[in-house]
Amino acid sequence: MIFGLMAFSAQAGDVEYGRHLSSECAACHGAAKSDSAIPNIYGLGEAHLADVLKAYRAKALPNEAMQNIAGRLRDDDIAALAAYFATAKKPK
């Protein structure tokens, strides 16, 4: 079989792409509880999460780890993540 990784340009709010990108978030957020320093983001409102990610990207919110993660997200990455997390359930 022939396979190549092709440059991929996602549509805004592409949930499948968001699910793919979300695996990076799961490493820290996957077991978050209500009193966690790392907050739960599963089920977070779409517009809210997009705003927060853009604020981290702009370094308008503190936390270098999140500024790093958000730093390389394009607008369509953020839209995809926000669309995915809006309906995603925390991993079991």
Add this chain to the structure above:
Amino acid sequence: MAQGKPRVVIIGGGPGGGTAARYIANESKGAIDVTLIEPLKTFTTCFFSNLYVGGFRDYKSLTHNYDKVKKGGVKVVHSLATSIDRDKKQVVLAGGGKVPYDRLLVAPGIDIKFDSVPGYSEQAAEVMPHAWKPGAQTQLLVKKLNALKDGDQIVMIAPPNPFRCPPGPYERVSMFAHVLKKKGHTKSRIVILDPKPTFSKQGVFTEGWEKHYPGMIEWQDPKIHGGIKGVDAKTGEVKTDFTNYKPALVNVIPAQHAGKIARDAGLTNQTGYCPIDAASMKSTVDPNIFVVGDASIAGEMPKSAFSANSQAKVAAMVIRAELTQSRAFPARYANTCWSLIAPDDNIKVGASYEPVDGVIKASNAFVSQRNESADLRKQNYKESVDWYNGISADIFG
């Protein structure tokens, strides 16, 4: 490809292998047959083992089983994979059993190069633990640490690059110092004999040591010790070019290389680690094999559980795309490493990573700075605990 479902076999049930197994099984929804080969029934994490050394965690809290991995649709075979028959595309088990694969993911972690420190050996490690692989070695180190009396000396021999967990030796020394301080052992001293001229997060570690443990920790680079001549497990001595030490506790962290099975299968190069394609974590010597985690040469990524977990997700995505034509996306990796210096004083380092001209390169790198507020350091610590829970759930369910 063989008849029936495509078969993915994974060697090693740690951060790399566990993550890959779960992501392939979960995301392929039963379309791929996933087998994880791991000899241990429970896995104690190397990450956070320094917090066990420091008394912040108990051993049990670092130990995980594979029940949820199995529930997630992964066949877990508790056996030792002894060799890889790359021509026949099968893994040979200790009992002689054979497990065929369409794609193999190898995540054996590191092996200790005992002979990289003259006089050191597997037997010597029973007296002078390395504790750089999780399990009995870590417990031995803690036992010896807790038996120390005031005035006793600790000598750590730090490893040369590249090695598992770059800030790990220095976090461990911080935990040694914390235990000594807590016991009121004001006369005890810790000497680090380092073959490297610099180390990870050096500025903030050094600042933290001066603040919390003034005068207790002495770090020696090669210019100071003149060369590490070796150890003698019988006499308990450690020799450098300039000094003979006879400490009460010796922690030898030797050089490392990829786990034996990867070396035996010809997946390593002259560095002792496995070259991979930066965009997929695929071995550059065998298109049916992927290598993730500490055994791989992942460019600028450090050897860490976070890195292994991140690499495993890229490999899992590519493997699924190859076997089931699922969508593939450009590879992206990330890493953050937290280190505890003293209670509520935690520092971190991290970066994003992407393939650039065939090599995994870092961007957006950050590291904790000197003179940060106590609140920020405390927040880092809380974050690290949440990360432990998050990544453990990601790996083991």
